[in-house]
Amino acid sequence: MQLKTLTLAIAMTSAATGLGLATAIDNTAQAQETFEWKLVTSWPKNFPGVGQGPERLAKLVDEMSDGRLTIEVYGAGQLVPGFEVFDAVSEGTAEMGHSASYYWKGKAPAAQFFAAVPFGMNAQEMNAWLHYGGGLELWNELYDPFGVDVMVAGASGVQMGGWFNKEINSVADLEGLKMRMPGLGGEVMSRMGVAIVNMPGGEIFTSLQSGAIDATEWIGPYNDLAFGLHQAADYYYYPGWHEPTVMFEAIVNEDAMASLPDDLKAILRTAVRDVNQDVLDEYTARNNDALESLVNEHGVELRRLPDDVLAEAKKHSQDVVAELAETNEMAKKIHDSYRAFQEKVVDYHAISEQAYYNARNPEGDTTGE
Template sequence: MQPKALAMAVSGAAAGLMLAAGTVQAQETFEWKLVTSWPKNFPGVGQGPERLSTLVEEMSDGRLTIEVFGAGQLVPGFEVFDAVAEGTAEMGHSASYYWKGKAPAAQFFAAVPFGMNAQEMNAWLHYGGGLELWNELYEPFGVNVMAAGASGVQMGGWFNKEINSVDDLDGLKMRMPGLGGEVMSRMGVAIVTMPGGEIFTSLQSGAIDATEWIGPYNDLAFGLHQAADYYYYPGWHEPTVMFEALINQEAWTSLPDDLQAILRTAVRDVNADVLDEYTARNNDALQTLLEEHDVELRRLPDDVLTQAKEHSEAVVTELAESSDMAGKIHESYRAFQDKVVNYHAISEQAYYNARNPEGGPTTAE
């Protein structure tokens, strides 16, 4: 064989090998597990991870598949963060205030009493530096995080007796997580922490006297109206809860760039979709609770809200002063809230006031 022909043959063989290697790389697949803090397939928050799994498999043409486990199926609901950090599961779906024992400042990314709502939180996270701070907080644990849904403004809670003044809270046993729970404890309430799947039986048995969960859509699904008669608003303690997609750092870096982009895009879709579903379903569920189950809808008394706001300011300040990282997050959070509240005063709030000048719900209590 002539040297020129030999060179061409070698070059062709090398190109073939490179093409084959590229094909093998393109066909590499990843099978992930995702653990959640919610019952499997639970409406709203539990459907978010299922949608994520479906989207990722479709968008990646099966190269990345994610098997979703409900709370207790692989790990308990309150062990999701540890499972992701340790690599037991590549992903998790939960709410960051459950990890206050590991990273107290994580509570800023779930819900701040009298703080930002879902629209404002999403703006801060994605355009105000919040998401970068969230990832900085989780970095020592080997965990990445993305916003993966929001509840919208929640309800004030279910109570087995009327609350006519702040004095009626004294001695109550109530399930309420996060900063809101700390505020209520300063108002005389004995706070109990438990995953969602344990709430109904605890309320029905009298182990707790009151609970908050999410809102009418989920509360109806749990049957909480069968265990308590009084349903209070507004959810001052949780103007929204931001849900989180946790990703093990090593698992994340093992993905090629295109699969990382697919996963980011799918999580962002789920982030919007969960809030859309709550907005669409909550009022219908509330009407069912009121009209079919004779639930008593009540507004929390003014003195309860006044004291809650006073205690909230103290609780949030103390958290901000607990560490340099907490202070850094709080400074960013408050600076963004001040700006967005200023604008919303002449936009969102002004519009709501014009649309409903009488104030209060249009549904009779």
């Protein structure tokens, strides 16, 4: 009897050892598996700021994974057109994409809340809502039917009001202008008499230079200088009421994400979070010098948008955003979360960020000294 028990114990131990060894071999094989991904973007290849974000992401992931996950970055038009990034990732043509969610308003109108809301939250506030106020969870819920996961992958900061080939002295001067402006801001401008035209960034300069459009917004001085927009229009207006920031997105095909082992998923998420801050930091640093160059070296006329234009834009913005919220139940859910968070953060910023700016820069003092 003792001999049988001993034999059974030895057999069970051997089986357990074999199972453990098989599991270890399995885990080792998975850890050694390599993945080669394609990442498509809505920006020209290697374009400063927003175009460099995906390049940095690919480099970080390669280094952090020791080459187990490599990402090949494609600029707009290299693999798919800039406005087909979402479809490419959803359908699995590419595992990953980098873009801005308001380009997909035809598929999911509420996606515009996650890119830019006129007179809405800035980059700091948006990052807080998305990461700590439930915004990112809502964004992923919105994209679930398309088989796409989303992470925040950069921000532009407050943008400029746009380039115009004539002076804007009142709302009446906007009537009949053809302007490139995406998202909710474009809808607002259309209600102010502007004919809105949508096009990828790479087409803006030639369209403005040829007269196909009379005005455009892009991002800000750093990118606008790189595109040479000062060669096609003389007047540069601020502030960018329509885009207090644009939040850029990293979208990932759900099946591709599920295929990664847990450590590579963590590496990808960590790298995206790094890029999210890095893109904003670069814009904050580079816009200063670029604006000085545009004004002092290229003779650009820097103008503030007239008060009546801003007042009219704000009025229409309230209507446009309210109407979007009524599109469907999901849009209302996102809108309500956005507005609730904005109300809280605005109250706090009134006694923190805004109060500090007012103290540092009294009215009329633009030196900061």
